[in-house]
Amino acid sequence: MTIALIPGSFDPVHNGHLEVIERASRLFDEVIVAALRNPQKSQPLFDLVERKEMLEEALAHMDNVRIVSVSTLLVNVAEDVGASAIVKGLRAVSDFDNELQMAQMNRKLSGVETLFIASSSEHSFIASRLLREVARFGGDVTAFVPKVVAVRLQEKFANE
Ligand code: PNS
Numbered sequence: 001m002t003i004a005l006i007p008g009s010f011d012p013v014h015n016g017h018l019e020v021i022e023r024a025s026r027l028f029d030e031v032i033v034a035a036l037r038n039p040q041k042s043q044p045l046f047d048l049v050e051r052k053e054m055l056e057e058a059l060a061h062m063d064n065v066r067i068v069s070v071s072t073l074l075v076n077v078a079e080d081v082g083a084s085a086i087v088k089g090l091r092a093v094s095d096f097d098n099e100l101q102m103a104q105m106n107r108k109l110s111g112v113e114t115l116f117i118a119s120s121s122e123h124s125f126i127a128s129r130l131l132r133e134v135a136r137f138g139g140d141v142t143a144f145v146p147k148v149v150a151v152r153l154q155e156k157f158a159n160e
Contacts, residue, residue, distance in 0.1 A: 004028040004115075005083035007074050009038045010051045012149045013058055014131055016123035020089035023117055025064055032081050033059065035069040045132050045156065058146035074102075075110035086114040091124040136160065 004024045010017060010033075025031045035051040037044075046054070052069035059065045070077055078086060086106060088099055103114035126144050135141050135153040142150045 001030065002028045002084045003082055004031045004085060004087040005034060005074075005078050005081060006031060006087050007034045007036050007077070008088075009041060009044065009128065010035045010055055011041075011044045011046055011128050012051065012131065012145065012152065013055050014126050014128060014145045014149065016089060016091065016119050016126040018058060018146065019119060019123055020087070020117050021059065021065060022062065024087045025062055028084065028087075029064065031062075031065045031087075032077075032083065033065060033067045034074070034077050035067070036074060036077070037071050046152070050152070054146070054148050054152060057148040073109075075106050075112060078106070078112045079110060083112060086112055088114060088116055089119045090116045091119045091127075 004027070006021055006024060008017060021031060021033060033055055035048055035055060037048070048069040048071065052067055055067045059067065068077065068081075074086065077083075086103070090096060090099060099116065106112055106114060131141050131144060131153070136157050138157075141153060145153070
């Protein structure tokens with residue numbers, strides 16, 4: 001049985017993430033999506049429980065996809081779930097330096113391989129950071145995120 005582990009901050013999940021998860025779900029028997037802490041990033045907008053809830057709703061239609069949210073090292077999750085490989089999306093060259101470094105570190109730490117899926121050009125400019133900013137100032141993000149996320153973003157900033 002092949003198991004892909006797709007990690008990320010998912011703060012919040014967007015259509016670019018969904019594309020990578022859907023494509024991986026056709027290549028692997030099971031996909032485990034892990035919402036994790038990224039210590040390089042400042043205070044998240046959504047906590048891990050909220051991020052998991054949004055992922056669960058957005059991915060409910062996919063039978064072979066499971067969600068976990070944990071605050072630990074990615075390689076520990078990979079070992080716990082018996083991952084065949086970590087799968088990450090690449091939007092642009094600018095993603096590559098950081099992703100390469102993490103892939104090499106994770107392989108050194110535990111031997112786990114990282115595979116990359118090239119995102120389609122229609123999603124390559126979408127980033128959670130930009131979506132948070134657009135939504136914060138009242139912009140419309142509905143074209144870029146699942147419905148549950150658009151609603152949660154609106155609720156989050158309703159009182160600002
Ligand atoms: O969506 P992101 O923020 O680019 O995802 C980065 C993430 C969460 C996958 C990365 O920060 C991570 O793996 N965090 C868990 C802690 C860990 O294992 N750090 C070492 C990475 S080499």
